[in-house]
Amino acid sequence: MINQSKKPLFDALLKYGLNDEKLSFDVPGHKRGQGISSEFKDLVGEEIFKIDINSLKPLDMLSHPTGVIKEAEDLYAQLYNCDRAYFLVNGSTSGIQNMILSAVKPNEKIIIPRNIHKSAINALVFSGAIPIYINPTIDLETGISEGLKTSDIINTINQNKDVKAILLLNPTYFGHTQNLKEVIEHCHKLDIKVIVDESHGAHFPYSDKFPDSAMKYGADMATTSVHKTAGALTQASVLLHNEKRISHSTVRSVINLAQTSSASYLLLSSLDIARYHFYKHKDEITENIISLTNYLRSEIDKLPNISYINPLLNNDSVTNYDPSKLVLNTKKLGITGFELYDLLRDKYNIQVELGETNVVLVIISIGDDLNKVNKLLEALTDISNKYSTTKKYKIHIPTFIPKMVYTPREAFFMEKEIVDLLDSENKIAGKSIMIYPPGIPLVNPGELISKEVIEYYLFLNKQGNVTLGSDEVKSSILVSVIKE
Secondary structure, eight states: OOOTTOOHHHHHHHHHHTOTTOOOOSSSTTTTTTTSOHHHHHHHOSHHHHTOOOOBGGGBOTTSOOSHHHHHHHHHHHHHTSSEEEEESSHHHHHHHHHHHHHOOTTOEEEEETTOOHHHHHHHHHHOOEEEEEOOOBOTTTOOBOOOOHHHHHHHHHHOTTEEEEEEESSOTTSEEOOHHHHHHHHHHTTOEEEEEOTTOTTGGGOTTSOOOGGGGTOSEEEEOHHHHSSOOTTOEEEEEOOSSSOHHHHHHHHHHHSOSSOOHHHHHHHHHHHHHHHHTHHHHHHHHHHHHHHHHHHHTTOSSOEEOOOOOOSSSOSEEOTTEEEEEOGGGTSOHHHHHHHHHHHHOOOOSEEOSSEEEEEOOTTOOHHHHHHHHHHHHHHHHHOOOOOOOOOOOOOOOOOBSSOHHHHHTSOEEEEEGGGOTTSBBSSOEEEETTTEEEEOTTBBOOHHHHHHHHHHHHTTOEEESEEEETTEEEEEEEOO
């Protein structure tokens, strides 16, 4: 048993970096902060620059760790009960791409949920793998995506006997988890690799009051964003790995293809200290998260025009729900989730995670307290008293999967042209078109742009969302398509 009370990388960094007798004639060029502007130092202090250090023997090397980085990674592997863990400094975007590149070769098939992050589609461009999409179940009240039905997964495998891997979400952006145990067991019997986007589940292994991590059931790989829910700095993530079906040498080679050779020790050490801190205080942190979300729910129950989603557990596409996620339903307010998202930010100085057509997503995590939650409640109470409607309006629930004409890799390298979105029907997308956040594509490179895609895009665009894969010029929306 590895001692989870250790923080080997963090301690080694402080020992080396805070030694004021050392003279630096290497990089980084700011030389322990002496070359940093006073404005920056006044903002963040001087000590942080002393631990902004390049790879050195006493501090190990991320691309081939054998010392304190390896010790810190092993602590994560022990926490998640898996064979290996790898620190990442480009977020779970790189983790998802590393998993796909490790699991499938060019022209091999991989099953992917349609509500997957854009990083998976980009990985298909790199790998040349062929995606087989499955639509998740949809909450008909709000239009939000849930998990995949086990029966849909089994049917898709039966229709694609040569599939090599499957990518799952645990949890979804909105906190749903699916029947991981049954799916992983079924796939492994057929020697299908199971890789999991666990970006929003970094807090799962610390308490049985949270859903299970995919690694508990023997997933081949998972990536988790420790910066999202477990207290590390932004971009700091961990890739988790069981070696039976994918070798360590394969994973290490893939990671080193694109990961920087000048990894930030601020990010790396934040992974080490975040694990140490969460584990040391896991009972207190867990209780705080759950008690705050329960309190929020009980107070929202008293409001006239705002409610929250209670997921219907079905032991299939929704087997559990992350209690740190609170999804607010905006239908009775008479405004969309996009509008509530903007209203909370612009008028009340409250930033929530996400707004969609009918919902807003609130995340309660390691950094929240009762004072902050009460300020959110004050804002929601005020909004609930000012906005209301009895109007019934059509819920936009996109259930289409666009037809794939070319693989994402094929489309990426084809010649393209720019056309008006309104003239793009039945043309083939040259780039992904999506709303961000969450960064889930409406159409991927190589897919046919249908009337449904255009109409849904225009609806989302009208709400003032950030759109990726398009450009607005005067009154036109321009998109990239494959040149005919």
